[in-house]
Amino acid sequence: MRPTRLLSSTAASVVEVDHLVIGSGVVGLAVAQRLSASKPAAQTLLVDRWPHFGAETSSRNSEVIHAGIYYPDDSLKTRLCIRGRELLYTTCKQQRIPHSNVGKWIVAVSASQAEELERLHRKAAGLGVHTHFIAQSLASEMEPAVKAHSVLVSSTTGIIDSHAFMQYLENSFVAQGGIAGYNSTVTSLARDASGRYTATIRSPDGQTSTVVAASVVNAAGLASSSIASMLLPPHLTSHLKMHFCKGHYFSYRPAGRLVSRLIYPMPEKNLAGLGIHCTIDLAGRAKFGPDTLYVDSPTDYSLDAEDGSLLDKFHRAVSTYMPTVKRSDLQPDYTGIRPKLAGPGEPSRDFVIEVPAGYGGFVNLVGIESPGLTSSLAIAERVMELLGYTEPAAQHM
Secondary structure (H helix, E strand, O other): OOOOOOHHHOOOOEEEEEEEEEOOOHHHHHHHHHHHHHOOOOOEEEEOOOOOOOOOHHHOOOOEEOOOOOOOOOOHHHHHHHHHHHHHHHHHHHHOOOEEOOOEEEEEOOHHHHHHHHHHHHHHHHHOOOEEEEOHHHHHHHOOOOOOOEEEEEOOOEEEOHHHHHHHHHHHHHHOOOEEEOOOEEEEEEEOOOOOEEEEEEOOOOOEEEEEEEEEEEOOHHHHHHHHHHHOOHHHOOOOOOEEEEEEEEEEOOOOOOOOOEEEOOOOHHHOOOOOEEEEOOOOOEEEEOOOEEEOOOOOOOOOOOOOHHHHHHHHHHHOOOOOOOHHHEEEEEEEEEEEOOOOOOOOOOOEEEOOOOOOOEEEEEOOOOOHHHHHHHHHHHHHHHOOOOOOOOOOO
8 A cells, every 4th residue: 555646636735734844754654644544534634855765764773672771861863762662663563563572682892881881781671671681602602703801781772663653653643533644844844823823835846735734743853953044043953953963784695594683882981972883674674784874965865985994994894893793795785874963073862753832733853863764653653742642542553
């Protein structure tokens, strides 16, 4: 089921709906699906500038179901990741969405890193997330390609077919009466005296439509700061400056299985990234990434490996914990761009999930980077609360 109609092709020049969701990445889809399931009598419209769902960050990531142990204990990233993981595993099992609870090793390669790893273990325990250490001898037996001073096992980490998950969300949304409008770019957004929101939507041929909605959810990902700035005055957007952070991925060239679980080094300073880690897909194929490179354009998906410097950088990083991987084993694969609120060298920033003062019915979702995929269903729950739907909502299943 794939609705692709343009809003400008509708008979009416003005479309009135109860809910407008801007952005069809995994978070926008989760929100739209939850709104249509919980409020079947209401009309929900989902719009995106691309021809299909998940065209940006949601389809260019590591496809990991995170445990939720890296970020500050009281942060939205931590709380929504832990809740989202529970919801995601349940939904995947009930809807038969391809996934696997393969687990993750976080590896320390020195005594100083081992101390940090011990602190991470205590932090996880405080959050109620299970982790445990394994002996070096057992680690070497289980994963001969991995060399580590110490290994912390995150048993609730997994992998998912993110496209299949997004397809489920879209199918469910449409089956529940939701409308999806792709190739539909929001060019203006305003609030009228009655408190309703008016959006102008442009199609690729230049035609425009007007959407009037009682509530709007800004889930536009890389464009979320721009959408917010269309509506909100500068003093309400000063904390929403977007930084585009590109991550490269290299695949493992040789045939055969390299590892059987995810292998992560210690995270980068300020949590700019989780390090160039090794993940596997559902077929067991290994890949490495992402790194962290701030760029000016949200569409700069180039992967320039011709001069060898990027390959050298990846090989050096991977060699610290998987020394048997040769430089020639790594093959350029793809890139993704994360919508970060923290610029280069700045401390990590939390998700922004807010209803700005004076703008009831407008939910702003900005800086939804990792662990956004894992958190998506929990973010949808939070949006329902912010819109005043406090009663138990319909199940995702």
